[in-house]
Amino acid sequence: MAVGCALPLRGSSRGLGCVVFRQQKWKSSVSTKAKMPPCNFVPEKYKSHSYERMQKIREQNISPSLRTFYKKPLLLHQGHMQWLFDYEGRRYLDLFAGIVTVGVGHCHPKVTMATQKQLARLWHTSSIYMHPSIQEYAEKLTSLFPDPLKVVYLTNSGSEANDLAMFMARLYTRNFDIISFRGAYHGGSPYTLGLTSVGLYKHGVANGFGCLTGVNGAVQYPRGFLKEAYQLVRERQGVCISDEVQTGFGRTGSHFWGFQTHGVVPDIVTLAKGIGNGFPMAAVVTTKEIASSLAQNLHINTFGGNPLACTVGAAVLDAIEEDGLQKNSEDVGTYMLLELAKLRDKFKIVGDVRGKGLMIGVEMVTDKDHRHPLPAEEVGQILEDCKDMGVLIGRGGLYSQTFRFKPPMCITKKDVDFAVEVFDTALQRHMERAAAKQT
Known part of the structure; x- marks a missing residue:
């Protein structure tokens, strides 16, 4: 029989604001001090349809199988290296690179x-x-x-x-x-x-x-x-x-x-x-x-x-x-892996941090003893929090329980510091929500 083997390693910072929790408005007490690294690129002014019109067109004319991230999908307008800008000019650090595609940077x-x-x-x-x-x-x-x-x-x-x-x-x-x-x-x-x-x-x-x-x-x-x-x-x-x-x-x-x-x-x-x-x-x-x-x-x-x-x-x-991007992947990727590993020691819901270079997975679990996947809706809320603070992350895994950190290879260590602090804050907010739910 023929057997095939493949090699699987296949804006400004914004606060979370209020979310609905148990039919009441709930606001996190955990704030972020993460400061987004500077960027000297100025995006063009957005001139296309309104967000609402774009959403309507998508519902009517684009296949529903093409799903989007986030409760309110991002409407992106422009990109520059590791940065993305939405229609309102907000800047985001892109840690998913168009699903691990933008290697050398947006619009290099x-x-x-x-x-x-x-x-x-x-x-x-x-x-x-x-x-x-x-x-x-x-x-x-x-x-x-x-x-x-x-x-x-x-x-x-x-x-x-x-x-x-x-x-x-x-x-x-x-x-x-x-x-x-x-x-x-x-x-x-x-x-x-x-x-x-x-x-x-x-x-x-x-x-x-x-x-x-x-x-x-x-x-x-x-x-x-x-x-x-x-x-x-x-x-x-x-x-x-x-x-x-x-x-x-x-x-x-x-x-x-x-x-x-x-x-x-x-x-x-x-x-x-x-x-x-x-x-x-x-x-x-x-x-x-x-x-x-x-x-x-x-x-x-x-x-x-x-x-x-x-x-x-x-x-x-x-x-x-x-641009020396392979070497940058090794250096910055190793730095990111080690920084994220600190969160594994800090939070019981971080079950594993693994990867190589700028291809990192952070697996979320209910607790380290049983290692059941963190429910998808909880993973989704952490993803939302990171987005609201200016960081875009992917997700994957058999149960969508793993965050995928796979940014453009031009990312810097300062970007990593910002991203890890945002992720840390999002995890703290999750723990706070979980504690509130039990009371």
Whole structure:
């Protein structure tokens, strides 16, 4: 059987104000002294529809499956590096990076400039012709991989890349079965849903890799696990697929790719998210032998590898190197991990703090003895409090009990100090609410 392994490591500060509690207005006595770090960027004035009009359009014209965070969803207007600005000009420290996508920073000047130049030159031709961008980018990207991973197929999204990786593996091995991990997320397309085992994404119909799972809350592998797993897969004539959609491009700090931290070389690697800093692009990198299995018949992607996408991808790689973002991920990520670990010792509801580089999960529990997941509505209120104080955090895990700290890689230690103090305050407010509920 073919077995796949992926590498899962997949405004101004504002007070909380009043919330309704037991039919009475309740105001927290816990205030924050956290001071948002300065930012010399001034956003443009918002000129589009009112918030209410935007909300109405969303209800009428956008699929209800596209859910939003927060009781009152944010209406964001502009971004600059690690900062986001809403329609009223409030500034937020972005610790979720567009779901672990904005690696080098929102509207990074170098990436923006390269994109603008290419926009004026050539947008699209498709791969039936050659253009400079695709060859230049393919050479630059594959130079970052060990042999024999030197062939790239460019696509548009992580789900599409994982679809193609599975298809390649099945063509090459002529076997069908694929193994993924409990708690893994590898995409929402009909094909990749078969690999995804987070209940929130399952729809109750039949659907037909490994790293620390990003959506499951940065759960790391035990030491030596991947080496043995790869060996078992290959002994059975399988191929190993590493899903680097969230872990790639220096985010883990010590290495450029997550699989390198485990001393293994996969047969196929899938990339997305940080590859384009928010531009819709993705890739599958593999060996020449495996890639050749796809060439038996015609297989074309209309938009994959178009001039604009390749220009963006190349500029992102340049920004990571020139700004020292892999090293920053290691240094600032380690600092953030240690600072958050202090809260694990301070609060009984912080069950675990784990991760690597700027990919950190903080698991919330009812208490450390039983380790039951903190109820989703309580996790949601902590998320709301952090947002109201100017910090945006993600959430994940099998029960949505894990906070995901995965910011743009340009974040600073001063930003971390501010974020941790805000998170600390939000946890204190939660404990105060819980105590009030018991009285």
